[in-house]
Amino acid sequence: MRQLILLRHAHAEPASAGQDDHDRPLSSLGLAEARAAGEWLRANGLQPDRVLCSSALRTRQTLDTLGELGDAERRQEPSIYEASPGTLAALADANNDAGCLLLIGHNPGLEQLAALMHSGQTGDYRGMPPAAIAVLDLPAGAVIEPGIARLSAFWWP
Template sequence: MHRLFLLRHAKSGWAAPGMTDFERPLTASGISDAEALGRHMRDSGLLPDLVLCSTARRARETLDRVLSVFGEMTPRIIHDEELYNSDAARYVEIIREAPENAALLVVGHNPVMEDLAFALPRGGNADAMRLASSGFPTCGLAVLGFENPLSELQPGTGSLEAFLRPERV
């Protein structure tokens, strides 16, 4: 089984005067949510082998906070600027091009994360499907499983195993 984790960046503040959208930092609640999610991932064994992360500040800070509670387990990290402003089709291409790994975490942005969370699975855990149907919140995590390698990723071929919302971890 090949796993794909889709993580929307945690809550960020609005851009201050002179600051670009790309530079927006996490809020205190965003930091707290990311650390809580990281603990839940660690304790549940939801650990990636490889991370593809947007280069936007809020995505990098989210990843840093999630990984800060993993302990010695350190996945390989690739920062990809295309994850900041691409559509779902390009995200799929980027995932397919990733080095072969059993578990891949993608840290990115909406609406793409939500689009992928609905397009990639053909079904899945009923509770996860219900939670996902109410939207993809900041610091939300979709856990998808695929029988085929992620290099063969296609819409409608996976299963939504879990959907984690910050208020529920």
């Protein structure tokens, strides 16, 4: 069995005039949410081997604020920003050597990927609020496809 953990970035500040969406920082609420998400991961013994994080400022700040993640390898992955479920699935498949992979990204791609892997349909998603975590269990070595995973945990602040 391997695990895929999907973490949506925490609450970000609204874009200011002329500010690129990619450069929006976390709000004070978002910083608290990210700390709480890290505490929840540790309290539930979820220890990723590898973390792939969108290059957007709010996702990088979410990762930095999670706190201790052990010896997890951390990589910035620009393709996560505005990624479709298919792009995210291909990225997870390309990292299937990690027993526990944490993807930190954005909606709607994350919530659609969770729905696709769990129920087999992207239209079956119920939403992932900021800083929400979906933990998906799937067979070791399995290629990501519709209905392949079991949703073993879902948390939000």
